[in-house]
Amino acid sequence: MPTPVPNAPGWHDALWQHMGQAIAQDRVAHGLLICGPPGVGKRVFAARIVAALLCRGRADNGDACGECPACRQLGAETHPDVSRLVPEETGRMIKVEQVRNFSRRLHLTPQYDSGRIGWIDPAEQLSMSAANSLLKTLEEPPARCHIVLMTDRVSALMPTIRSRCQLWRVPPPAPADASAWLQTQDIATEGLDDDSLRTPFAVLERTTRDYDALTRNWDTALSDVIRNREDVSSAAARLAKDPPDLWLDWLYRRASALLSIALGDTRNSFLPKPLEQIALKLDPAVFQPWMAQVAGTARLAHSNADWQLVIESLLLNLKGSLKRRPAQP
Ligand SMILES: [Zn+2]
Structure with missing residues (x-):
């Protein structure tokens, strides 16, 4: 799970406004499907939601404070109420046994009263039987539990999974906005064409993977x-x-x-x-x-x-x- 970036991408602002309100009013859906094209920052957006749901001292716009014990544990990847469901090997499918373990963990009593968080990435790699097994948990989630699923390809998901989640579509940025944001991440943008700038997180990843x-x-x-x-x-x-x-x-x-x-x-x-x-x-x-x-x-x-x-x-x-x-x- 990425740590929320210090300068939230501007093209997430409008979407975050809705999410921030939902969080403040305690009406966030149990199943959240974060979709959108590759490279627009879906995981950062999802991590921002998770941080906000777990935080004990949120800002007015719904963002996590970054300083409370829950935020510190999340930052150190030691938060006890977060369970990750990811392929055992990159590119492989997520197996049904993994889903069973994941669902069992979500049903354990959370350490904090903010409830448990499940993180599924990438959702299109759930095998057919894994997706079927997940349905039960999505239909009757434990109290206060939230499951966040990430996908580049909504169309590759089983319709039954899609219909049980609220869709949050992260839009691609205007090239000028992406360029401004990349510069706040200390990334030079000269020579990048508009196509690259529409996928700024792909640019960021290539650079940080130097x-x-x-x-x-x-x-x-x-x-x-x-x-x-x-x-x-x-x-x-x-x-x-x-x-x-x-x-x-x-x-x-x-x-x-x-x-x-x-x-x-x-x-x-x-x-x-x-x-x-x-x-x-x-x-x-x-x-x-x-x-x-x-x-x-x-x-x-x-x-x-x-x-x-x-x-x-x-x-x-x-x-x-x-x-x-x-x-x-
Ligand atoms: Zn906090």
């Missing part, structure tokens, strides 16, 4: 954690916000490179110096089980597992497996 910049940050985080310059939980909180697939892929390749160096193969090392020095001190036998954990983590990336805790455990075990080699005689 792989070189990401891997530089990750390399620093990894060597800082190993050298006790950053504690594991603060590093994990930061890393959990980055794209899980990219991060895991990077981690696996870093782990393999560390292991080859630990095994004495220093040819073709592309590791940054601090990591290379760490690798030279590794005991391969202690390091290998950790690599197995890295390989097994992929399936958790798109599950309902608390991703930050998964990362924390990986980093802790890495530190634990770094027994220094006995000094060579």
Whole structure:
């Protein structure tokens, strides 16, 4: 779930006005289907709704305060009343067993009286049986529960799912509005044509997915954690916000490179110096089980597992497996 962006996109304003009123008057539908073309900020709009529904001290326009305990927990992705239903692997369908677990969690007593939130993304990837299983919960939702579904393609949803949700259509921006907003996100807009500007969130994602910049940050985080310059939980909180697939892929390749160096193969090392020095001190036998954990983590990336805790455990075990080699005689 994205954290609401600091400068809400202006082209969401009119839609938000309606939602803000509904929230203030406590008449938000149980099932909310957030649709619209790709790249217009549907997930940001949905995250804004979720934050507002959970917040204990909302602003006059219905927005979350960002400061109360519920807002802080949501920001740290530790809010106890939020359940996510997403494909186990990118591009796969959401399975019926996942829906059953999800529905069971929604029926648990919430920790806060604001009620439970279900987040389904992307809704068009519910398999037929998963969608059928979800119908029951959409028809008779637990008290105060809200289920937010995201889709780029309303037409791909079962009509029975659609008819049980209130539709919120996020419009594409006028290119000039998108350009102004992208600049507030520190993104240069020269050279972008109008088609790109109609999908500003796609532009934002491409820029923030600047792989070189990401891997530089990750390399620093990894060597800082190993050298006790950053504690594991603060590093994990930061890393959990980055794209899980990219991060895991990077981690696996870093782990393999560390292991080859630990095994004495220093040819073709592309590791940054601090990591290379760490690798030279590794005991391969202690390091290998950790690599197995890295390989097994992929399936958790798109599950309902608390991703930050998964990362924390990986980093802790890495530190634990770094027994220094006995000094060579
Ligand atoms: Zn709040």
